Amino acid sequence: MFCRALSNFRCEGEGWMTTQHNTKSNPLPAFDAVIVGAGFSGLYMLHRLREAGLSACFYESGEGVGGVWYWNRYPGARCDSESIYYNYTFSEELYQEWTWSSRYPGQPEILRYLNFVADKFDLRRDIQFRTRVTAAHYDDDERKWRIQTNDGVTVMATYFISAVGCLSATNVPKMKGLETFEGQWFHTGNWPHEKVNFHGKRVGVIGTGSSGIQSIPVIAEEALHLTVFQRTAQYSSPAQNHELEEAYVQNAKNRFHEMKQSMRESTAGFPYRRSRVSALEVSEEERQQVYESAWAQGERRLSQHVHDHRTGKPVCTEQHACIHRTARGVDRGLHSIYS
Numbered sequence: 001m002f003c004r005a006l007s008n009f010r011c012e013g014e015g016w017m018t019t020q021h022n023t024k025s026n027p028l029p030a031f032d033a034v035i036v037g038a039g040f041s042g043l044y045m046l047h048r049l050r051e052a053g054l055s056a057c058f059y060e061s062g063e064g065v066g067g068v069w070y071w072n073r074y075p076g077a078r079c080d081s082e083s084i085y086y087n088y089t090f091s092e093e094l095y096q097e098w099t100w101s102s103r104y105p106g107q108p109e110i111l112r113y114l115n116f117v118a119d120k121f122d123l124r125r126d127i128q129f130r131t132r133v134t135a136a137h138y139d140d141d142e143r144k145w146r147i148q149t150n151d152g153v154t155v156m157a158t159y160f161i162s163a164v165g166c167l168s169a170t171n172v173p174k175m176k177g178l179e180t181f182e183g184q185w186f187h188t189g190n191w192p193h194e195k196v197n198f199h200g201k202r203v204g205v206i207g208t209g210s211s212g213i214q215s216i217p218v219i220a221e222e223a224l225h226l227t228v229f230q231r232t233a234q235y236s237s238p239a240q241n242h243e244l245e246e247a248y249v250q251n252a253k254n255r256f257h258e259m260k261q262s263m264r265e266s267t268a269g270f271p272y273r274r275s276r277v278s279a280l281e282v283s284e285e286e287r288q289q290v291y292e293s294a295w296a297q298g299e300r301r302l303s304q305h306v307h308d309h310r311t312g313k314p315v316c317t318e319q320h321a322c323i324h325r326t327a328r329g330v331d332r333g334l335h336s337i338y339s
C-alpha cells in the first residue's frame with residue numbers, strides 16, 4: 001500500500017480530516033514508512049523501500065520532484081560537483097543510460113536527470129505533491145509515528161524518514177520596507193518557474209555566496225544596470241567548466257564499479273585521492289606550482305596535492321595570497337570565472 005491510498009481520505013472534506021481519530025473501528029491510515037522530500041535522498045529512499053517490500057507514504061511540498069533543483073531555478077544555477085559523480089550509483093543501468101553534457105551541468109539538466117530517474121523507476125505515482133508535513137510525533141503507546149500534513153490528514157508510520165535536505169527552506173532577510181517595495185523581488189531558493197525579464201531594468205543582488213556569484217554575471221548580461229551588495233567577500237576560483245567529450249564519458253561508464261567503490265571509500269563521496277602531504281612539507285616553489293595548477297584545473301583538485309589547504313592557517317594565508325596574485329594577473333571578470 002502506497003500513498004495513493006490516501007486519496008480516499010482527502011476527498012472526505014476538510015472538517016472530517018481535522019477530526020480524524022485513531023479508533024479501532026476507524027483507524028488512521030498506517031504505513032511502514034513516511035518519507036518527506038522528493039530530492040535526491042527521498043527519491044532513493046522510496047526506491048529502496050519498495051525493493052524491501054515496505055509500504056510508504058511520500059509527501060513533497062513542491063509540485064514536482066527535484067528538491068533543491070526544483071526550487072533553485074535562478075539564472076546561472078549549476079552544481080559544483082563533477083557531474084559524473086553527482087548522480088546515483090545504485091543502478092548501473094541508470095548510470096549507463098544517462099549522459100551528462102558538461103563537467104558542471106546547469107540546474108535545468110540536473111532537474112531533467114531527477115525527472116528521468118522518477119520516470120524510470122515509476123516513483124511519481126506514490127508521491128503526494130503540494131503537501132507539506134506540519135508535525136511528526138512519536139506515539140509511545142502505539143509505538144508508531146503520528147504524522148500530520150497541512151491538508152489536515154494524519155497518518156501513522158513505523159519509520160519517519162525526513163529527506164528535507166539542509167537547503168530547501170528559504171531565508172528571506174527581514175528588511176525594513178520590503179513589504180512596501182514597489183518593484184519585483186526574488187529569492188534564489190524559490191525562483192519563479194517562468195523566465196524573469198531583466199531587460200532594461202535596474203537590478204540589485206544582495207549577497208555574494210554561491211548563488212550570488214552564479215547569478216550575478218548572467219543577470220548582468222541582461223540588466224540595464226546591476227548593483228551588487230556585498231558584506232563579506234568570498235574567494236572563488238575558476239570552475240573550468242567545459243563540455244564532456246564522448247570518450248571521457250564512455251571511460252567513466254566503463255569504470256562504473258571501480259568508481260563507485262572509490263566513491264564509497266572516500267571522505268565526501270568523490271573518488272579523488274586525498275593527499276597526506278602538508279603544504280608546508282614541500283618547497284615554496286612546489287607549493288606555488290600546486291596552487292597554480294589547481295587554479296587551472298578547478299580548486300577541488302587541490303586536496304589531491306596537499307591535505308591542509310583549508311585548515312592550516314599559514315597555508316590558507318599563503319594560498320589566498322596566491323589566489324589574489326593569480327586573479328589580478330588574469331584578465332578575467334567574474335563572468336568567465338563561472339562560465
Ligand SMILES: Cc1cc2nc3c(=O)[nH]c(=O)nc-3n(C[C@H](O)[C@H](O)[C@H](O)COP(=O)(O)OP(=O)(O)OC[C@H]3O[C@@H](n4cnc5c(N)ncnc54)[C@H](O)[C@@H]3O)c2cc1C
Nearest residue numbers: 037039040041060061067068079080081132133164165168
Ligand atoms: C544551487 C545549489 C547547488 C548545489 N550544488 C551541489 C553540488 O554541486 N554538489 C553537492 O554535493 N551538493 C550540492 N548542493 C547541495 C544539495 O542540497 C544536495 O546535493 C542535494 O541535492 C540535497 O538533496 P536532498 O534530497 O537531501 O534534499 P533537497 O534537494 O533539499 O530536497 C528536500 C525536499 O524536501 C521538501 N520539503 C522540505 N520540507 C518539507 C515539508 N515539511 N513537507 C513536505 N516537503 C518538504 C522540499 O520541498 C524539497 O523538495 C547544491 C544545492 C544548491 C541549492
